[in-house]
Amino acid sequence: MGRFLIRRMAQMVPVMFFVTVIVFATTHLLPGDPTVTILGEQATPEQRERARIEYGLNDPIPVQYVNWVARAFSGDLGRSLRSREPVIDMLVTRVPVTLELALLSILLAMAIGVPAGIVAARWRNSWLDVVVSLIAMAGVAVPYFWMGILLVMVFALQLGWLPPSGYVPFADDPIENLKLMILPSVTIGVAFAALIMRQTRAAMLQVLSQDYIRTARAKGVHERVVVMKHALRNALIPVVTVIGLQIGALLGGAVVTETVFALPGLGRMMVEGIFSRDFPVVQGAILFVVLSVLVVSLLTDLLYTLLDPRIEF
Amino acid sequence: MNAHAETAGATTLVAPRSSRSPWRQFARRFVRHKLGMFGLGVIAVVVLLAVLAPWIAPYSPEDMLPVGFLEPPSAENWFGTDEIGRDILSRVIWGSRVSLQIVGLAIGLAIVAGSLIGLVSGYVGGWLDSMIMRIMDALLAFPLLVLALSIIAVLGPDLMNAMIAIAITKTPGFARLVRSEVLTLKKIDFVKAARVLGASHWRIIAKHLWPNVTGNVIVYASLSGSQALITESALSFLGLGVRPPTPSWGYMVATGMEYWQAWWMSFFPGLAIFLTVLAFNFVGDAVRDAFDTRLGPTG
Numbered sequence: 001m002g003r004f005l006i007r008r009m010a011q012m013v014p015v016m017f018f019v020t021v022i023v024f025a026t027t028h029l030l031p032g033d034p035t036v037t038i039l040g041e042q043a044t045p046e047q048r049e050r051a052r053i054e055y056g057l058n059d060p061i062p063v064q065y066v067n068w069v070a071r072a073f074s075g076d077l078g079r080s081l082r083s084r085e086p087v088i089d090m091l092v093t094r095v096p097v098t099l100e101l102a103l104l105s106i107l108l109a110m111a112i113g114v115p116a117g118i119v120a121a122r123w124r125n126s127w128l129d130v131v132v133s134l135i136a137m138a139g140v141a142v143p144y145f146w147m148g149i150l151l152v153m154v155f156a157l158q159l160g161w162l163p164p165s166g167y168v169p170f171a172d173d174p175i176e177n178l179k180l181m182i183l184p185s186v187t188i189g190v191a192f193a194a195l196i197m198r199q200t201r202a203a204m205l206q207v208l209s210q211d212y213i214r215t216a217r218a219k220g221v222h223e224r225v226v227v228m229k230h231a232l233r234n235a236l237i238p239v240v241t242v243i244g245l246q247i248g249a250l251l252g253g254a255v256v257t258e259t260v261f262a263l264p265g266l267g268r269m270m271v272e273g274i275f276s277r278d279f280p281v282v283q284g285a286i287l288f289v290v291l292s293v294l295v296v297s298l299l300t301d302l303l304y305t306l307l308d309p310r311i312e313f
Numbered sequence: 314m315n316a317h318a319e320t321a322g323a324t325t326l327v328a329p330r331s332s333r334s335p336w337r338q339f340a341r342r343f344v345r346h347k348l349g350m351f352g353l354g355v356i357a358v359v360v361l362l363a364v365l366a367p368w369i370a371p372y373s374p375e376d377m378l379p380v381g382f383l384e385p386p387s388a389e390n391w392f393g394t395d396e397i398g399r400d401i402l403s404r405v406i407w408g409s410r411v412s413l414q415i416v417g418l419a420i421g422l423a424i425v426a427g428s429l430i431g432l433v434s435g436y437v438g439g440w441l442d443s444m445i446m447r448i449m450d451a452l453l454a455f456p457l458l459v460l461a462l463s464i465i466a467v468l469g470p471d472l473m474n475a476m477i478a479i480a481i482t483k484t485p486g487f488a489r490l491v492r493s494e495v496l497t498l499k500k501i502d503f504v505k506a507a508r509v510l511g512a513s514h515w516r517i518i519a520k521h522l523w524p525n526v527t528g529n530v531i532v533y534a535s536l537s538g539s540q541a542l543i544t545e546s547a548l549s550f551l552g553l554g555v556r557p558p559t560p561s562w563g564y565m566v567a568t569g570m571e572y573w574q575a576w577w578m579s580f581f582p583g584l585a586i587f588l589t590v591l592a593f594n595f596v597g598d599a600v601r602d603a604f605d606t607r608l609g610p611t612g
Contacts, residue, residue, distance in 0.1 A: 015451050017447075017451075018450070019451045019454055022455075026464075026467045137591065137594065141587055141590040142587055143566075143590070144547070145546075145547065145583075146566055146579070146584075146587060149579050149583070164573075248455070248456035252458035255459065255462070256458070256550060259550075270459070270462055271553075274553065282463070286459060286462075290455050
């Protein structure tokens with residue numbers, strides 16, 4: 001286990017290196033004068049020179065890269081070109097929003113996807129299986145933004161059950177916060193539930209055909225116990241992996257979902273940054289998202305070995 | 314696939330050819346896949362709409378109609394009119410052009426770039442291979458949409474850049490798939506035999522390796538169609554793809570969001586995206602099943 005952990009982290013090093021190179025390149029290798037991006041068109045030559053020194057733009061590119069990485073890993077991601085707010089402070093306020101959205105979406109997706117997958121597998125090829133599978137196919141194909149808009153139209157505007165958009169921090173007003181988060185979480189959760197359902201169904205079918213299940217049934221174990229205890233525990237292992245591997249897709253979905261529901265999260269920060277050409281902000285948000293994806297995939301692998309002691313790396 | 318036939322005499326490893334061509338077998342299996350055929354039908358309709366848009370669309374996509382703005386669906390305007398009185402049906406029909414163009418070109422570009430990278434990386438091996446593959450791993454660590462967004466942050470938002478961004482997001486997948494195939498293939502005798510017979514490296518790559526990976530490349534390409542379309546529509550929804558007044562489905566959905574009372578404004582373009590993505594998924598699954606080969610990465 002310890003050796004696996006070390007090897008797995010060692011594999012991450014070159015990937016992390018290239019990730020930082022790519023993120024660095026997105027802003028530092030741009031054609032044109034970077035001080036125009038930093039200061040705008042109107043700045044005087046003196047101001048430009050000062051900015052050049054302040055940002056180390058006169059140094060060779062590799063030196064700039066090393067300095068940038070060193071600063072980034074000590075938490076200094078620069079300042080927003082527009083608000084002058086440190087990017088790290090922006091991340092501190094934005095990340096909890098996206099994190100809450102992601103967690104609620106995953107919970108919802110599991111609450112729908114796992115039971116649906118069990119039902120579809122247990123009654124394979126029945127009308128129930130067909131219906132669940134068709135819904136899952138549709139769920140995978142629905143664009144997040146369209147789903148979100150349809151939900152707002154029906155549940156906020158027509159029925160008036162929930163607020164259409166906006167955000168209140170959980171600490172300020174937990175009830176209002178959850179009310180505002182329901183529709184965004186459903187938006188992402190539905191697509192995710194479809195993936196989880198497919199995975200659960202496939203894993204359950206595979207497990208249910210194994211000898212130890214037949215043995216359990218032959219011993220006279222109640223069918224519910226066979227499915228819910230003997231089979232499900234093993235079937236859930238690949239389901240956990242799929243959730244871990246899809247975390248990137250989920251964060252991508254958060255970008256559009258946050259736009260639909262006006263949630264001040266990481267995705268919104270990225271899109272707003274692109275529109276206002278606020279590069280440190282875009283860079284900081286992207287770096288954070290990609291590093292999170294890498295860390296989650298590492299944790300998924302670890303969880304995998306914990307859940308299934310037979311797996312050795 | 315002709316590499317097998319060409320070198321079959323030189324190796325004992327290759328199984329004897331069946332009398333039926335693999336492509337015909339593939340077509341037969343595909344035709345039997347009901348959802349796949351349905352998906353192909355939907356895509357054929359969308360392609361026809363895109364090609365015949367000037368003749369099929371009832372109105373011009375950019376003209377403001379005298380019926381007025383934000384008119385609900387009616388006999389004259391099946392999908393209603395938008396905020397400045399343009400016919401939404403006509404705009405949805407014209408919008409298919411943009412989406413199909415971007416998706417088609419992006420995947421084409423990704424196939425070329427990814428396959429080249431994969432062929433060279435896998436064939437040459439060594440440190441070059443390790444380095445290229447780590448770069449591909451790094452690109453794959455980016456969520457698709459986030460990678461597309463970072464590229465657009467650099468290149469600036471427009472149609473061409475959206476296409477390039479989507480192509481770049483899909484390239485590492487093809488590269489990895491092709492490389493892993495090449496690693497296996499180059500150990501097989503027919504490639505060694507070609508080398509011994511004096512074939513150049515490029516000839517081996519082009520004549521012996523490439524024909525043997527096309528099957529999996531096609532499968533992966535057909536599975537990528539829906540992802541590319543989703544990314545394209547998300548970019549244009551965010552306003553980072555096509556610039557107005559060119560009609561694009563994603564952007565139409567975004568405009569509709571500002572006119573909640575006019576549900577038809579975002580409903581119909583969104584439906585078009587949904588159905589086309591669904592069709593791409595069906596076709597992708599059917600192609601994969603019909604090829605019946607080792608499965609490539611699905612990520």
